[in-house]
Amino acid sequence: QVRxxxxxxxxxxxxxxxxxxxxxxxxxxxTYHMGWFRQGPGKEREFVGKIxxxxxxxxxxxxxxxxxxxxxxxxNTVYLxxxxxxxxxxxxxxxxxxxxxxxxxxxxxxxxTVSS
Numbered sequence: 001q002v003r004x005x006x007x008x009x010x011x012x013x014x015x016x017x018x019x020x021x022x023x024x025x026x027x028x029x030x031t032y033h034m035g036w037f038r039q040g041p042g043k044e045r046e047f048v049g050k051i052x053x054x055x056x057x058x059x060x061x062x063x064x065x066x067x068x069x070x071x072x073x074x075x076n077t078v079y080l081x082x083x084x085x086x087x088x089x090x091x092x093x094x095x096x097x098x099x100x101x102x103x104x105x106x107x108x109x110x111x112x113t114v115s116s
Contacts, residue, residue: 033052034096050069051071051078
């Protein structure tokens with residue numbers, strides 16, 4: 001079975017940066033569309049961004065210009081680089097992978113806390 005393990009969360013002051021990692025195992029990483037959602041306190045889960053198997057990226061409007069998704073297929077890893085973090089970015093961040101014919105697999109989530 002495909003497993004996703006996230007890391008890199010933590011606490012940072014506003015304006016700071018973090019890089020989240022999501023390591024996949026169990027199947028061929030390069031064939032997956034991968035992405036990130038987040039859920040802040042008292043908020044609905046929202047889409048953050050995604051990356052295709054060819055490296056094309058898509059972002060929700062609120063993070064455009066600040067967040068960057070990348071992938072390293074040799075390491076079976078997708079990254080979410082977050083710059084210019086704001087308190088509103090505080091959330092649990094979840095990595096996902098879309099497996100053709102199998103559905104969406106989720107990571108366990110990693111906490112990001114941004115203080116003013």
